[in-house]
Amino acid sequence: MKKVEVGKKILSANEEYAFKNAQILAEKKCVCLNMISSPGSGKTTILTRTINELKGKIGIGVIEGDVQTDIDAEKIRATGAVAIQINTRGACHLSAKQVSDALSQLALDDLDIVFIENVGNLVCPSAFELGENGKVAVLSVAEGDDKPAKYPALFAKAKALLINKIDLLDSVGQEDFNIGRVNADARKLNKNIEIFHVSAKTGAGFAEWYDWLAKSVKKTVGS
């Protein structure tokens, strides 16, 4: 009978790559944030505004995950930032191997933050570690206030939640999107989650998001 080595964690192929990604990012003192949401919640618009407004202060690079097209990567590149496109060709989430390949194409020495924009999907991407420092959930006001309850996995794991498109709050109506309910449901799953109420269209609420990003960078460089 073969002796089983107890306590040795057997990593999946994905976890192995995630572990290596985390090591590389730590060596380069890069914060890595994995942005996850439904399609159309506004991840790309949040990133383009963030890059434009933090230009010269925080160096940002982006890894863009999409089933098809490079529409989003082109929007990021229009800001002047580097974006590495990954097309999953049907797959519903990014893998750590894909992120590893993309990281090797980024000049990490020049970057403070690497944003990973995952495939638009509120279910699958939260189950795959990519080596990130944290997951950031995005939820658009137009999606309805029951999403943390109905799709708990992401909200339970995310370090931050951006409730986006608050400019649509009046049009959507309090009966379909009660911000208090979203805050409460998200905090029930995850008492430490940071919640920001933002509009990537108007810029409302972004100052707090930028403060949080700046603190995250400071924490990672250890200064």
Place this chain on the structure above:
Amino acid sequence: MKKVEVGKKILSANEEYAFKNAQILAEKKCVCLNMISSPGSGKTTILTRTINELKGKIGIGVIEGDVQTDIDAEKIRATGAVAIQINTRGACHLSAKQVSDALSQLALDDLDIVFIENVGNLVCPSAFELGENGKVAVLSVAEGDDKPAKYPALFAKAKALLINKIDLLDSVGQEDFNIGRVNADARKLNKNIEIFHVSAKTGAGFAEWYDWLAKSVKKTVGS
């Protein structure tokens, strides 16, 4: 050497259940429509309005797929219609086996249409046949007009596309949601797709959707 039987299609377990579901639905002369979209596009609100407004004319039952909770099934039951809840406990799509179990709990003799409300996910559910007569895609105006291009699989397969929340069109703005672009991109993927512009909140555009449902039912019963 063993002789290989050429031409015999080997069905996956999912396809076998889908095939059986399709047979049962055909015997009972039920139309089955598989509703697929991102979370929060308005599938449940479309169904509750449809059930309420077609009451007494078309017998409707619902199979509700959710990762967690029975929030949506309760909304359907409030209309008086029967809703069978499937909780996938983390899985990102419904399987034909789950639908088979749900179908056995529905009084199909009393129903003209069985709607399957799939898990909110624009990627995975379109890859799993459930035995339905057709897939119906739902896209909310708030999700942006690039979705058929970025998530082509569903739009290429769907028999119908409901562009929902057209009441938000002015608030979202033409620059973020150009209906002409969505129509053109969807038809490029699928020239026969039926497209309806609706608001489940106001009822706009539902008359055409109901006509299409009535025709689908008529076609199935062969009258």
